[in-house]
Amino acid sequence: MLRATGLGYRYREGGRDQLLFENVDLTLASGECVALLGASGCGKSTLLNLLGTIDSPDQGTIHIGDQEVTALAEPARTLFRRQYLGFIYQRFFLVPTLNVAENVRLPLDLMGAASAGADQRVQEGLAAVGLADRANTFPDRLSGGEQQRVAIARALIHDPLLVLADEPTGSLDPDTAEGVLALLLAQAARNKGALLLVTHSEAVAARADRVLRFEHGRVVSQ
Ligand SMILES: Nc1ncnc2c1ncn2[C@@H]1O[C@H](COP(=O)(O)OP(=O)(O)OP(=O)(O)O)[C@@H](O)[C@H]1O
Numbered sequence: 001m002l003r004a005t006g007l008g009y010r011y012r013e014g015g016r017d018q019l020l021f022e023n024v025d026l027t028l029a030s031g032e033c034v035a036l037l038g039a040s041g042c043g044k045s046t047l048l049n050l051l052g053t054i055d056s057p058d059q060g061t062i063h064i065g066d067q068e069v070t071a072l073a074e075p076a077r078t079l080f081r082r083q084y085l086g087f088i089y090q091r092f093f094l095v096p097t098l099n100v101a102e103n104v105r106l107p108l109d110l111m112g113a114a115s116a117g118a119d120q121r122v123q124e125g126l127a128a129v130g131l132a133d134r135a136n137t138f139p140d141r142l143s144g145g146e147q148q149r150v151a152i153a154r155a156l157i158h159d160p161l162l163v164l165a166d167e168p169t170g171s172l173d174p175d176t177a178e179g180v181l182a183l184l185l186a187q188a189a190r191n192k193g194a195l196l197l198v199t200h201s202e203a204v205a206a207r208a209d210r211v212l213r214f215e216h217g218r219v220v221s222q
């Protein structure tokens with residue numbers, strides 16, 4: 001489903017080249033849920049951005065399905081991302097000028113898939129994260145955990161093949177977290193997709209099929 005080989009990432013800061021990681025390999029099989037643990041600042045979100053085609057690696061290749069996404073230029077990469085990927089950002093990135101339903105609907109609108117059934121899908125998606133009655137609320141009126149659940153509903157609305165989730169339960173109480181986790185695992189199991197889940201919680205990681213740890217610039221099996 002996902003195969004990343006020899007990924008390297010560096011950034012410039014203070015006029016100097018900083019190496020964040022290199023030679024990172026990672027694979028996800030169809031239907032698999034993999035958890036990624038690692039200390040704050042080790043590069044988990046950066047790696048997710050590369051796998052999600054939001055940023056490009058300095059070295060290495062990424063295949064998602066049959067497509068080498070690192071060989072795609074914009075805007076093909078954006079089109080690929082919209083169709084096949086669901087990204088739950090650590091900082092949610094809800095659109096402040098859109099209400100909850102419009103935020104969740106956005107991926108469908110961007111795909112041009114705004115069919116007659118879109119409103120119902122949005123309503124079902126909101127119900128699945130316990131926010132059926134908040135459709136018309138704007139993000140700044142929501143609690144952190146509510147915003148996180150809107151971000152999750154938005155990431156799943158177009159039935160993506162690969163879900164990349166950056167600490168998706170970080171703002172949630174244990175019961176709500178459990179519900180969200182079940183939703184994400186079900187998404188991975190459906191139509192042979194996959195889920196990569198960044199988390200600081202060993203309990204959440206224990207629910208995955210496999211646990212990886214990011215340490216000293218390397219991804220190792222736990
Ligand atoms: N373009 C950049 N410019 C400056 N620093 C960067 C850049 N990209 C990554 N970094 C640095 O790389 C490190 C890794 O960041 P990243 O957000 O990937 O960590 P993380 O593992 O997700 O941490 P957390 O668990 O706190 O979310 C950070 O110190 C960050 O500041």
Ligand SMILES: [Mg+2]
Pocket residue numbers: 044045046090166
């Ligand atoms: Mg992070």
